[in-house]
Amino acid sequence: MSHRSRSSxxxxxxxxxxxxxxxxxxxxxxxxxxxxxxxPRSISQLTQGSKLTRQAITKHLRVLESVGIVHSVRKGRExxxxxxxxxxxxxxxxxxxxxxxxDQALSRLKSFVED
Amino acid sequence: MNxxxxxxxxxxxxxxxxxxxLTDYREFGEWFRVKLDGPFAPGQVSxxxxxxxxxxxxxxxxxxxxxEHERLFSFTWxxxxxxxxxxxxxxxxxxxxxxxxxxxxxxxxxxxxxxxxSGFDKLPGDRRLEAFRRNDGGWTEQMKNVENYLAxxxxxxxxxxxx
Numbered sequence: 001m002s003h004r005s006r007s008s009x010x011x012x013x014x015x016x017x018x019x020x021x022x023x024x025x026x027x028x029x030x031x032x033x034x035x036x037x038x039x040p041r042s043i044s045q046l047t048q049g050s051k052l053t054r055q056a057i058t059k060h061l062r063v064l065e066s067v068g069i070v071h072s073v074r075k076g077r078e079x080x081x082x083x084x085x086x087x088x089x090x091x092x093x094x095x096x097x098x099x100x101x102x103d104q105a106l107s108r109l110k111s112f113v114e115d
Numbered sequence: 116m117n118x119x120x121x122x123x124x125x126x127x128x129x130x131x132x133x134x135x136x137l138t139d140y141r142e143f144g145e146w147f148r149v150k151l152d153g154p155f156a157p158g159q160v161s162x163x164x165x166x167x168x169x170x171x172x173x174x175x176x177x178x179x180x181x182x183e184h185e186r187l188f189s190f191t192w193x194x195x196x197x198x199x200x201x202x203x204x205x206x207x208x209x210x211x212x213x214x215x216x217x218x219x220x221x222x223x224x225x226x227x228x229x230x231x232x233s234g235f236d237k238l239p240g241d242r243r244l245e246a247f248r249r250n251d252g253g254w255t256e257q258m259k260n261v262e263n264y265l266a267x268x269x270x271x272x273x274x275x276x277x278x
Contacts, residue, residue, distance in 0.1 A: 095118035112146040113128040113136045
């Protein structure tokens with residue numbers, strides 16, 4: 001492995017460490033659970049059914065926002081929060097994973113048709 | 116942003132042979148490692164089960180797009196949410212998919228096969244979490260814990276919610 005890719009791996013790990021630190025809290029994990037499959041939600045929607053106050057929920061959302069796993073989007077007078085998987089599993093990482101699977105499948109195809 | 120996978124591979128076999136390996140569902144299943152229920156047909160859903168050791172519980176589902184004789188074979192497929200769980204209840208219809216295209220070209224030595232897969236930007240976040248988990252060994256366990264937690268949380272929360 002080259003020095004360059006090693007340091008980019010290290011940088012990625014560091015970034016992941018921050019993301020996991022942000023996720024290392026039951027309230028924040030439950031907020032991610034609410035956001036990770038579905039529509040952007042407002043603070044009021046996220047506060048519903050929780051014992052926590054609006055202010056406390058907002059604080060937790062800001063922590064998630066600071067590591068990029070949650071983004072706020074303005075809709076009218078209201079902010080809505082949405083999940084962004086990019087910091088942990090970006091499109092490129094996913095494509096790389098699938099690409100590796102294709103390499104294996106195509107080499108099986110090669111032996112299949114050349115035999 | 117739209118990441119596209121492109122692979123070019125030279126095969127020492129005639130175009131007709133490669134075409135058959137791609138489009139005959141039994142032959143496709145041999146090298147791809149999937150047991151398909153029936154033949155491919157444009158516009159039709161193709162279903163089956165992965166035969167790759169350790170992944171036999173994973174469903175395979177695709178919609179065949181084009182079959183242009185000995186030139187182009189393409190299908191769209193949604194990516195499974197998780198390769199660890201038995202997901203029999205999963206209904207793939209209406210799920211965002213990627214497009215897989217196999218293009219064949221005759222060469223002096225046989226066949227040039229160009230494979231592309233595009234549309235990754237449309238896939239939902241949970242598909243990508245799965246890949247992340249698989250790619251980055253160091254975080255595998257931790258990511259699994261997060262996933263389990265989310266799955267339990269969602270199901271508990273669902274039960275707990277009263278109208």
